[in-house]
Amino acid sequence: MSAAYLLRRLLLAIPSLLGISLVLFTILALAPGDPFGELATNPNVPPEVRMALRAKFGLDDPVWQRYVHWLAAMLQGDWGFSFVSRMNVDTLILQRIPATIAVIGSAQVLAILIAVPVGVLAATRPYSLFDQVANTLAFVGFSLPTFFTGLLLILLFSVQLDWLPFVYRTDLKSTGLAWWGDQIRQSAMPVMVLGLFQGASLVRYVRSSVLDVIRLDYVTTARSKGIGERRVIIGHVVRNAMIPVVTLVALQLPVVFSGAIVTEQIFRVPGIGSLLIASILANDTPVVMAVSFVFAALVILFNLIADIIYGWLDPRIAYR
Amino acid sequence: MDAGEIRGMIKRVKNGRLSRRGFVRRMVAVGLTAPLATQLLSYGGVAMAQTKPAYKPTKAGGGGTLKLLWWQGPTLLNPHFATGTKDQDGSRLFYEPLAAWNSTGDLVPILAVELPTTENGGLPADGKSVIWKLKQNVKWHDGMPFTADDVVFNWEYAKDPATAAVTAGSYNSVTVEKIDTHTVRVVFKQPSPFWAEAFVSATGMIIPKHLFAAFSGDKSRDAPTNLKPVGTGPYLFKEFRPGDLVTGVINPNYHVAHRPYFDAIEMKGGGDAVSAARAVLQTGEYDFAWNLQVEDEVLLRLEAAGKGAVRVTEGGNVEHIQINFTDPNTEVDGEKSSIKTKHPSLSDPAVRRAFSLLIDKDSVHRFIYGRGGNATANFIFNPARFASKATKYAFNVEEANAILEKAGWKMGADGIRAKDGKQLKYLYQTSINQPRQKTQAIIKQAAKKAGIEIEIKAVTASVFFSSDVANPDTYPHFYTDLQMYTTGPTQPDPSVFLQLFLSTEAAQKANKWQGRNITRWQNAEWDKLYARQLGELDPITRAAMIIKLNEMVIEDVVVIPVVTRPSVAAVTKNLTCELSGFDSYIWDLANWFKEA
Numbered sequence: 001m002s003a004a005y006l007l008r009r010l011l012l013a014i015p016s017l018l019g020i021s022l023v024l025f026t027i028l029a030l031a032p033g034d035p036f037g038e039l040a041t042n043p044n045v046p047p048e049v050r051m052a053l054r055a056k057f058g059l060d061d062p063v064w065q066r067y068v069h070w071l072a073a074m075l076q077g078d079w080g081f082s083f084v085s086r087m088n089v090d091t092l093i094l095q096r097i098p099a100t101i102a103v104i105g106s107a108q109v110l111a112i113l114i115a116v117p118v119g120v121l122a123a124t125r126p127y128s129l130f131d132q133v134a135n136t137l138a139f140v141g142f143s144l145p146t147f148f149t150g151l152l153l154i155l156l157f158s159v160q161l162d163w164l165p166f167v168y169r170t171d172l173k174s175t176g177l178a179w180w181g182d183q184i185r186q187s188a189m190p191v192m193v194l195g196l197f198q199g200a201s202l203v204r205y206v207r208s209s210v211l212d213v214i215r216l217d218y219v220t221t222a223r224s225k226g227i228g229e230r231r232v233i234i235g236h237v238v239r240n241a242m243i244p245v246v247t248l249v250a251l252q253l254p255v256v257f258s259g260a261i262v263t264e265q266i267f268r269v270p271g272i273g274s275l276l277i278a279s280i281l282a283n284d285t286p287v288v289m290a291v292s293f294v295f296a297a298l299v300i301l302f303n304l305i306a307d308i309i310y311g312w313l314d315p316r317i318a319y320r
Numbered sequence: 321m322d323a324g325e326i327r328g329m330i331k332r333v334k335n336g337r338l339s340r341r342g343f344v345r346r347m348v349a350v351g352l353t354a355p356l357a358t359q360l361l362s363y364g365g366v367a368m369a370q371t372k373p374a375y376k377p378t379k380a381g382g383g384g385t386l387k388l389l390w391w392q393g394p395t396l397l398n399p400h401f402a403t404g405t406k407d408q409d410g411s412r413l414f415y416e417p418l419a420a421w422n423s424t425g426d427l428v429p430i431l432a433v434e435l436p437t438t439e440n441g442g443l444p445a446d447g448k449s450v451i452w453k454l455k456q457n458v459k460w461h462d463g464m465p466f467t468a469d470d471v472v473f474n475w476e477y478a479k480d481p482a483t484a485a486v487t488a489g490s491y492n493s494v495t496v497e498k499i500d501t502h503t504v505r506v507v508f509k510q511p512s513p514f515w516a517e518a519f520v521s522a523t524g525m526i527i528p529k530h531l532f533a534a535f536s537g538d539k540s541r542d543a544p545t546n547l548k549p550v551g552t553g554p555y556l557f558k559e560f561r562p563g564d565l566v567t568g569v570i571n572p573n574y575h576v577a578h579r580p581y582f583d584a585i586e587m588k589g590g591g592d593a594v595s596a597a598r599a600v601l602q603t604g605e606y607d608f609a610w611n612l613q614v615e616d617e618v619l620l621r622l623e624a625a626g627k628g629a630v631r632v633t634e635g636g637n638v639e640h641i642q643i644n645f646t647d648p649n650t651e652v653d654g655e656k657s658s659i660k661t662k663h664p665s666l667s668d669p670a671v672r673r674a675f676s677l678l679i680d681k682d683s684v685h686r687f688i689y690g691r692g693g694n695a696t697a698n699f700i701f702n703p704a705r706f707a708s709k710a711t712k713y714a715f716n717v718e719e720a721n722a723i724l725e726k727a728g729w730k731m732g733a734d735g736i737r738a739k740d741g742k743q744l745k746y747l748y749q750t751s752i753n754q755p756r757q758k759t760q761a762i763i764k765q766a767a768k769k770a771g772i773e774i775e776i777k778a779v780t781a782s783v784f785f786s787s788d789v790a791n792p793d794t795y796p797h798f799y800t801d802l803q804m805y806t807t808g809p810t811q812p813d814p815s816v817f818l819q820l821f822l823s824t825e826a827a828q829k830a831n832k833w834q835g836r837n838i839t840r841w842q843n844a845e846w847d848k849l850y851a852r853q854l855g856e857l858d859p860i861t862r863a864a865m866i867i868k869l870n871e872m873v874i875e876d877v878v879v880i881p882v883v884t885r886p887s888v889a890a891v892t893k894n895l896t897c898e899l900s901g902f903d904s905y906i907w908d909l910a911n912w913f914k915e916a
Contacts (some may be wrong), residue, residue: 032780032782032788032791032793037785040553044523044816046489052482052484056541082562083402085396085563086401086547087546154598166599167599169587169588171567265591268588268590269590274563308613
């Protein structure tokens with residue numbers, strides 16, 4: 001891999017990001033709604049106040065002007081000012097990052113930790129009992145939407161058994177080990193819901209890609225050379241089978257940032273997903289813009305990272 | 321009972337020959353209750369009863385953390401910028417007004433020593449001002465004293481157009497003067513029968529001058545204290561994460577002895593109403609959940625767990641159907657529903673009357689809203705002093721048919737009545753919301769039996785309730801024949817709210833649909849009466865006028881009230897709290913406590 005390649009990819013990302021931001025901004029500007037709409041239904045708020053607020057936040061300017069303003073500010077590292085919370089968007093987003101990483105991040109890790117071994121094992125013994133069970137569970141897992149499994153877990157663990165809280169809190173009072181205990185208790189359900197859902201779809205990916213590789217001639221060669229089964233699977237099969245899986249995981253990683261809207265709503269996890277949905281509902285354009293733009297940037301970045309990892313997994317892949 | 325009789329009774333209360341409670345009870349019997357009764361007494365020179373809630377704790381603190389669940393968390397903590405009740409509630413944890421409305425719609429002093437009355441000189445006879453005496457021992461959370469300067473500052477801050485405060489409506493038309501360090505006078509332009517607006521209730525919270533003075537007008541958005549409130553309330557600000565969490569700890573110097581009971585407070589946001597109800601009623605993770613617009617059936621099931629109870633507090637909100645008096649299908653000068661047109665069939669009073677008989681309010685109450693919506697004949701139904709006893713509602717398909725038949729609307733071969741080629745076919749819109757769609761279905765079915773065909777339309781709430789000038793689907797455009805939503809006065813006095821029927825307020829293109837009169841009903845007689853009540857100082861005569869204003873609207877079927885929409889909260893079993901339908905849910909937070 002050359003520096004020239006990297007530079008070219010990074011330069012190519014600029015027009016993509018500009019295009020994405022333009023499309024996002026236009027759609028948001030054309031979408032119906034008004035951040036100060038709630039004031040309209042309140043007879044005690046004079047219409048002039050709403051007009052003044054709109055003017056103050058530049059909502060009455062033409063769309064292209066607002067876009068140029070936004071872009072100029074973004075280039076200087078100013079992410080904008082929330083209409084609804086009247087604070088800087090970056091502070092708002094930073095506040096949400098710890099909970100997002102803690103919950104969505106652990107869910108992704110859980111998904112990978114489950115999916116890779118289960119997928120590989122299932123593929124090495126195709127159509128065995130283990131494979132059948134794993135397949136069935138995976139099917140069930142990704143067929144059940146998270147809002148359903150979330151409610152199911154709440155009913156079981158919170159309402160019936162009263163083991164786990166179902167409201168995620170960022171202000172746990174305990175310290176030290178007890179804090180970790182509380183943190184794990186309150187994260188258990190959202191992490192399970194998300195992790196199992198993502199793990200389920202990943203299992204099927206891993207299985208089919210391992211299955212593709214395991215029948216190839218070089219695997220048979222490796223086996224006939226007398227290399228142990230374990231080394232064959234890990235060194236020869238899994239490494240090559242991981243290429244499509246890496247793509248999938250790399251594309252899912254930006255999701256860690258964007259959060260999981262439904263699950264965050266159900267468990268009241270103050271992540272970026274719930275910030276995004278609340279901002280969309282409140283027509284808080286600067287926040288929606290910032291979150292979706294950062295998300296877009298991360299997708300492009302992780303695409304690049306995935307491409308780089310291919311080269312490490314399969315040295316035959318050349319970068320030109 | 322006429323005005324003279326009531327005056328006689330007030331005199332008897334003054335002489336001590338009739339108890340306050342006896343007076344109020346008598347007023348209830350004739351349909352003029354609690355809230356007016358007390359205001360009547362205050363005008364009549366009898367001091368308002370200072371209702372003392374039964375507060376049992378004997379010292380401040382010791383109650384642990386009070387956990388509140390607001391399924392929409394506060395997004396900002398400056399009461400002058402509060403875009404919704406969630407922000408007012410978040411601010412109310414730390415800031416306080418001079419007085420607040422309690423559960424019966426009576427005024428209770430908070431930062432004021434006492435309520436202004438004629439007797440204590442607070443209410444001069446000309447009705448053009450009100451004098452508030454402030455408590456002496458109040459300190460801001462940073463130790464600075466609370467004085468009249470702070471009060472005057474809030475008026476200057478809120479009325480400044482550059483600040484763009486949402487509370488401007490309460491302060492624009494008054495002048496506030498400092499009399500001495502702890503007395504202020506609010507001066508009205510005209511004699512004002514309703515004086516309790518500025519500095520009162522959720523819109524009247526007072527912010528400290530010394531921290532906001534440098535951030536008035538254009539600079540208002542830069543104030544660091546917008547996000548870190550320093551108030552006078554029972555809890556000191558600790559942490560704020562917009563939309564997620566507001567926390568506070570006990571204020572050891574709170575201006576009321578032995579209060580508050582809780583050592584800390586937490587207001588958690590996010591999620592949905594049903595699971596909020598569950599967290600209080602079923603698992604007991606939280607102590608209090610707000611604004612539970614949830615089907616009553618669900619609440620009843622959750623309540624069965626026995627961990628808490630649902631509390632329903634009536635305010636002034638009413639789910640109602642509006643009749644379009646203009647023609648939504650004819651375009652005049654680029655606008656439909658133009659004030660220059662007349663609705664082809666709904667302008668016929670017989671059609672409106674017949675339609676009003678097709679609304680099965682009792683079924684809507686029983687099968688859809690339960691405790692969250694009681695059938696009502698009145699548009700202004702609460703406080704009871706303004707509720708008419710003369711209005712009635714009925715569900716009667718036969719009578720509706722008879723009225724239409726008599727008025728010449730003949731049943732056509734397709735089952736739709738028509739006259740002169742105009743069919744009774746209506747488009748009926750509301751926002752997307754399950755109970756609303758169920759109500760629409762009930763009404764559509766009943767209307768069909770009377771030969772009226774109703775086409776149902778449901779608009780996304782964010783569009784329907786927006787003020788987007790370009791979008792024809794918003795409720796102020798009202799480009800359909802009928803529409804339904806909830807509205808109500810935000811304070812116990814319906815005067816501002818009643819602009820809804822004022823001819824000059826008609827929402828139209830010329831005023832960018834910002835006019836309050838959505839139905840575009842025009843009635844000169846009503847307008848005159850409305851203008852008269854604005855300056856009527858005698859509370860009894862004025863209440864009678866407001867009752868008449870409501871009756872005129874109901875009799876002419878301008879709107880059809882369907883059900884009242886009280887506020888619904890879930891409260892954990894041993895928590896004692898007084899709620900209010902006309903103020904923030906936590907207006908009395910300092911007095912909340914738990915029984916051991």
